[in-house]
Amino acid sequence: MSLLDVRNLTVTYPGGAAAVRGVDLRLDAGRKLGLAGESGCGKSTLALALLRLLPSGTRVTGEVLLDGEDVLTMKWGRVRAVRWAGASVVFQGAMHSLNAVHRIGDQIAEPILLHRKATPAGAKKKTGELLEQVGLPAARADAYPHELSGGQRQRVMIAMALACDPRLIIADEPTTALDVMIQAQILRLIEQLVADQDLGLIMISHDLAVLADTCDRLAVMYAGRVVEEGPARQVYEDARHPYARALSAAFPRIGDPASRFAPQGLAGDPPDPAALPSGCTFHPRCPVALETCPEEDPALRAAGPERRAACVLVGPRPDEGPSAETPAAQGDRPAEDPEALEEARPSTP
Numbered sequence: 001m002s003l004l005d006v007r008n009l010t011v012t013y014p015g016g017a018a019a020v021r022g023v024d025l026r027l028d029a030g031r032k033l034g035l036a037g038e039s040g041c042g043k044s045t046l047a048l049a050l051l052r053l054l055p056s057g058t059r060v061t062g063e064v065l066l067d068g069e070d071v072l073t074m075k076w077g078r079v080r081a082v083r084w085a086g087a088s089v090v091f092q093g094a095m096h097s098l099n100a101v102h103r104i105g106d107q108i109a110e111p112i113l114l115h116r117k118a119t120p121a122g123a124k125k126k127t128g129e130l131l132e133q134v135g136l137p138a139a140r141a142d143a144y145p146h147e148l149s150g151g152q153r154q155r156v157m158i159a160m161a162l163a164c165d166p167r168l169i170i171a172d173e174p175t176t177a178l179d180v181m182i183q184a185q186i187l188r189l190i191e192q193l194v195a196d197q198d199l200g201l202i203m204i205s206h207d208l209a210v211l212a213d214t215c216d217r218l219a220v221m222y223a224g225r226v227v228e229e230g231p232a233r234q235v236y237e238d239a240r241h242p243y244a245r246a247l248s249a250a251f252p253r254i255g256d257p258a259s260r261f262a263p264q265g266l267a268g269d270p271p272d273p274a275a276l277p278s279g280c281t282f283h284p285r286c287p288v289a290l291e292t293c294p295e296e297d298p299a300l301r302a303a304g305p306e307r308r309a310a311c312v313l314v315g316p317r318p319d320e321g322p323s324a325e326t327p328a329a330q331g332d333r334p335a336e337d338p339e340a341l342e343e344a345r346p347s348t349p
């Protein structure tokens with residue numbers, strides 16, 4: 001049984017905005033899944049839906065099985081127990097997420113007191129241990145958020161997320177606004193904690209390079225759907241879906257002499273979730289769209305071993321051998337068209 005098994009998750013905000021559409025994801029303990037996409041593609045909404053943290057009136061359907069229990073149908077008392085102890089969130093922007101007028105030790109201790117029913121002395125001891133675990137002296141528990149650097153505050157957020165020994169951590173842009181040196185330290189810390197404690201990790205970012213470096217698998221979202229999913233390095237270095245390719249090309253490859261340092265952009269904006277384009281929702285921006293793309297919304301399907309993509313042009317390559325769901329097995333689906341997709345790959349000088 002997987003630690004997390006998300007099935008056909010759909011989130012619709014009041015007013016009809018379809019923020020997440022039919023997402024399937026699986027994650028085992030000790031594994032790290034990256035969720036990538038532009039702002040507004042649905043990745044943060046998906047993360048909040050996993051723990052039922054969305055505003056009332058939001059319609060959420062599907063299944064979110066955490067250790068086999070469906071979070072979406074739990075009674076509220078059980079949901080409160082699952083938050084923190086089953087899964088917890090590292091929110092982006094530590095300065096805004098921490099309470100400016102409370103000492104960080106008190107903020108870390110609060111869920112331990114509430115959810116673990118610890119004594120004040122026990123919660124204080126655990127708080128000190130958590131701070132040391134994330135590389136801060138236990139004595140910093142007496143500090144207020146403004147007395148810490150950005151990197152230290154982010155470490156405090158991670159300590160808070162670990163307060164009740166969760167099985168799953170959801171990290172939403174955990175390194176946004178940090179400089180690259182601190183970013184690397186925080187990422188290594190998260191990796192170490194996942195390995196040491198056999199946690200599952202979902203890391204959300206628009207930065208494909210960070211996710212490729214940190215995660216085992218990578219799911220790229222567009223307009224509320226996963227459009228490509230597979231081993232993180234493979235998706236980053238050899239994306240199949242035209243949108244995932246464009247996202248990958250938006251980052252400079254300093255170590256790659258064949259790549260242009262100036263990153264490539266993608267024209268246009270993500271669609272309004274309340275007024276999605278017909279057919280493949282990426283077609284208004286897709287550089288290789290076919291005439292039929294405004295009518296056909298391709299399902300996520302096999303795009304090679306352990307890889308899936310949602311594009312009519314993408315299938316397993318001839319040298320990748322049979323997979324669980326080959327175009328042949330699907331009957332009328334085309335194999336990958338390398339020439340058409342090559343046109344979508346940004347040129348190098």
Ligand code: SF4
Nearest residue numbers: 280283286293311312
């Ligand atoms: Fe582009 Fe069509 Fe593939 Fe969508 S289905 S990504 S529009 S080629």
